[in-house]
Amino acid sequence: MAESAAAPHVAPEMGGAEVTKRDFLKLVAGAGAAVGAGAIVWPMVDSMNPAADVLALSSTTVDLAPVIPGQAITISWRGKPVFVRHRTLDEIAKAHADDKARLPDPAADATRVKVGREQWLIVVGICTHLGCIPLGNRSTEVRGEYGGWFCPCHGSHYDTSGRIRQGPAPANLAVPPYAFESDTKIKIG
Amino acid sequence: MAGLHKSEISNPVLNWIDSRLPIFTMIQKEYGVFPTPRNFNYFWNFGALAMINLVIMIATGIFLAMNYTPHATMAFDSVERIMRDVNNGWLLRYVHANGASMFFIVVYIHMLRSLYYGSYKAPRELLWILGVIILLLMMATAFMGYVLPWGQMSYWGATVITNLFSAFPIVGESIVTWLWGGYSVDNATLNRFFSLHYLLPFVLVGVVFLHVAALHVTGSNNPLGIDVKTPQDTLPFHPYYTMKDSVGICVYLLVFAILVFFAPNYLGHSDNYIPANPLVTPAHIVPEWYFLPFYAILRSVPDKLGGVLLMFGSIGVLAVLPWLDTSPVRSASFRPVYRILFWVLVLACVVLGIAGGKPAEGVWVWLSRVATAYYFLHFLVILPILGKFERPLPLPESISRAVLGRDGGFGGGGGGLMPGGAVAKPMEKA
Ligand code: HEM
Ligand code: FES
Numbered sequence: 001m002a003e004s005a006a007a008p009h010v011a012p013e014m015g016g017a018e019v020t021k022r023d024f025l026k027l028v029a030g031a032g033a034a035v036g037a038g039a040i041v042w043p044m045v046d047s048m049n050p051a052a053d054v055l056a057l058s059s060t061t062v063d064l065a066p067v068i069p070g071q072a073i074t075i076s077w078r079g080k081p082v083f084v085r086h087r088t089l090d091e092i093a094k095a096h097a098d099d100k101a102r103l104p105d106p107a108a109d110a111t112r113v114k115v116g117r118e119q120w121l122i123v124v125g126i127c128t129h130l131g132c133i134p135l136g137n138r139s140t141e142v143r144g145e146y147g148g149w150f151c152p153c154h155g156s157h158y159d160t161s162g163r164i165r166q167g168p169a170p171a172n173l174a175v176p177p178y179a180f181e182s183d184t185k186i187k188i189g
Numbered sequence: 190m191a192g193l194h195k196s197e198i199s200n201p202v203l204n205w206i207d208s209r210l211p212i213f214t215m216i217q218k219e220y221g222v223f224p225t226p227r228n229f230n231y232f233w234n235f236g237a238l239a240m241i242n243l244v245i246m247i248a249t250g251i252f253l254a255m256n257y258t259p260h261a262t263m264a265f266d267s268v269e270r271i272m273r274d275v276n277n278g279w280l281l282r283y284v285h286a287n288g289a290s291m292f293f294i295v296v297y298i299h300m301l302r303s304l305y306y307g308s309y310k311a312p313r314e315l316l317w318i319l320g321v322i323i324l325l326l327m328m329a330t331a332f333m334g335y336v337l338p339w340g341q342m343s344y345w346g347a348t349v350i351t352n353l354f355s356a357f358p359i360v361g362e363s364i365v366t367w368l369w370g371g372y373s374v375d376n377a378t379l380n381r382f383f384s385l386h387y388l389l390p391f392v393l394v395g396v397v398f399l400h401v402a403a404l405h406v407t408g409s410n411n412p413l414g415i416d417v418k419t420p421q422d423t424l425p426f427h428p429y430y431t432m433k434d435s436v437g438i439c440v441y442l443l444v445f446a447i448l449v450f451f452a453p454n455y456l457g458h459s460d461n462y463i464p465a466n467p468l469v470t471p472a473h474i475v476p477e478w479y480f481l482p483f484y485a486i487l488r489s490v491p492d493k494l495g496g497v498l499l500m501f502g503s504i505g506v507l508a509v510l511p512w513l514d515t516s517p518v519r520s521a522s523f524r525p526v527y528r529i530l531f532w533v534l535v536l537a538c539v540v541l542g543i544a545g546g547k548p549a550e551g552v553w554v555w556l557s558r559v560a561t562a563y564y565f566l567h568f569l570v571i572l573p574i575l576g577k578f579e580r581p582l583p584l585p586e587s588i589s590r591a592v593l594g595r596d597g598g599f600g601g602g603g604g605g606l607m608p609g610g611a612v613a614k615p616m617e618k619a
Contacts, residue, residue: 048367049370054370074468076467079375081467129352130350130352131352133468152473153349167491168488170492
């Protein structure tokens with residue numbers, strides 16, 4: 001077979017190496033096999049991504065009325081904890097003052113709350129380092145150097161705006177999408 | 190007869206099989222007469238121990254899986270049922286859980302042996318790299334196994350470790366979501382971990398086979414680190430090393446039994462007897478003891494990506510070690526400086542192991558930083574330079590000279606002493 005293949009022609013751009021029809025066939029066959037293998041593997045790899053029922057965006061409604069100033073509650077949204085904190089005037093003032101401090105992930109407090117409802121700080125309660133749940137939602141728990149939250153896993157400190165101030169976490173606590181349905185009711189998601 | 194293997198097995202039934210599929214000839218060649226350096230010490234037991242340990246893990250695991258339920262709402266209870274109601278379930282689980290610890294003890298000693306006696310050097314580089322792959326597979330298997338009981342440590346360990354991948358820029362978050370099959374560690378995660386926890390040990394069996402196949406090409410290293418030169422330097426594997434390994438296995442089983450029967454939870458963490466709660470992180474989460482040094486390296490860096498890279502890098506440097514160590518002398522017995530630095534490295538690893546189990550504050554952070562720095566300096570800077578400056582002690586002429594004295598001692602025969610005389614032959618081929 002190999003000997004009886006089409007007469008070789010010399011491609012000058014390949015430094016004089018002989019390119020035969022067989023080389024071409026090998027390349028096409030190899031590429032075809034690679035595409036085929038990819039087409040078989042991808043459905044399997046993709047099956048490990050979130051399934052449709054998991055993806056189906058769920059939303060949660062929260063009644064804020066029972067949460068008094070200084071208090072915080074944890075609710076579950078899409079399997080994640082969300083912190084809802086009723087900030088005191090002191091805490092709001094501190095968050096504002098710290099807008100000018102050196103922040104690892106700079107963000108003004110005003111961008112993390114809704115206008116006119118600065119007392120409500122709503123953040124996803126997952127440490128942006130490696131995913132532990134920071135302490136501080138209960139008033140009996142340690143709240144770290146900056147009065148917000150403290151992650152016990154590797155020592156990240158968050159302030160009263162949920163911004164990272166000290167420790168290995170690279171980013172501020174995330175603000176989930178939410179809207180006020182009334183003065184005392186929010187819908188997350 | 191044409192096409193049949195000429196078998197030397199005398200039993201007619203075995204001979205019939207062996208002529209068509211020469212497995213008995215192979216076993217005889219690789220484990221019977223296989224020429225093995227005559228000067229092994231007990232550190233050469235640990236490969237055989239690791240193999241036994243893998244078999245124990247697979248055997249107990251298969252029976253545990255018959256009673257285990259991989260579902261987020263039922264996993265914890267099914268493990269408790271194994272402990273209380275299933276016949277001998279407590280024994281199976283305690284052997285499996287402590288077996289993981291024994292496995293790492295055995296493999297870590299096996300690796301330190303290789304480091305001390307230079308077994309990673311040419312011509313055994315690939316053998317060593319296969320060992321590093323075995324270590325990685327073991328770590329993945331043990332990590333996913335620890336998630337299965339679905340206690341608090343299972344859950345939060347899984348969360349922290351999978352989140353390591355979020356450190357990578359751009360693709361990190363998608364990788365983590367893909368690993369989880371959702372937006373947090375949940376049922377989908379538990380299911381796939383169970384599937385992989387069942388699969389990987391069998392992949393391990395395959396890689397262990399390649400590891401041993403590579404060993405049987407180069408032959409074993411030995412405490413002197415010099416090459417086998419004549420049949421006098423060797424002994425047939427059976428009965429000499431089957432016996433020596435058996436002694437080691439007895440001691441190993443004794444230690445194993447003490448753990449299982451007298452301190453089955455000593456190496457575990459009590460928080461894992463609390464069912465997983467996605468809304469509360471335990472105040473002090475720690476991985477299993479065998480991961481603590483790596484965990485300490487992770488935490489010693491105040492930067493997320495940096496910590497993750499350094500942690501993976503600590504295993505990466507092992508893979509390229511054969512090319513980092515420039516000394517042509519294998520055994521630390523003849524390397525006066527390396528011998529000391531080896532123990533400094535061991536100390537650094539122990540410090541990392543202790544610091545990894547403490548809260549990441551105060552002196553522990555600094556100790557892990559110093560130890561991490563030494564770990565990388567040792568491999569990346571000291572070993573490449575040391576080989577050029579260190580003056581090795583004079584090497585003995587041959588293993589048999591060193592072991593038996595000038596004229597080869599009694600009989601002087603080594604392999605030649607064995608009945609069948611054939612024992613020396615494979616050596617000459619190799
Ligand atoms: C390389 C070998 C293996 C290692 C290192 C390993 C490690 C582990 C570890 C650390 C646990 C958690 C034990 C606990 O805290 O309760 C575990 C659990 C489990 N493993 Fe394995 N395992 C191995 C092989 C296997 C195999 C081959 C199977 C099945 C065929 C298996 C099935 C299970 C099951 C069902 C559990 C859950 C029950 C339990 O938690 O005790 N394992 N494994
Ligand atoms: S997970 Fe919070 S500091 Fe590491």
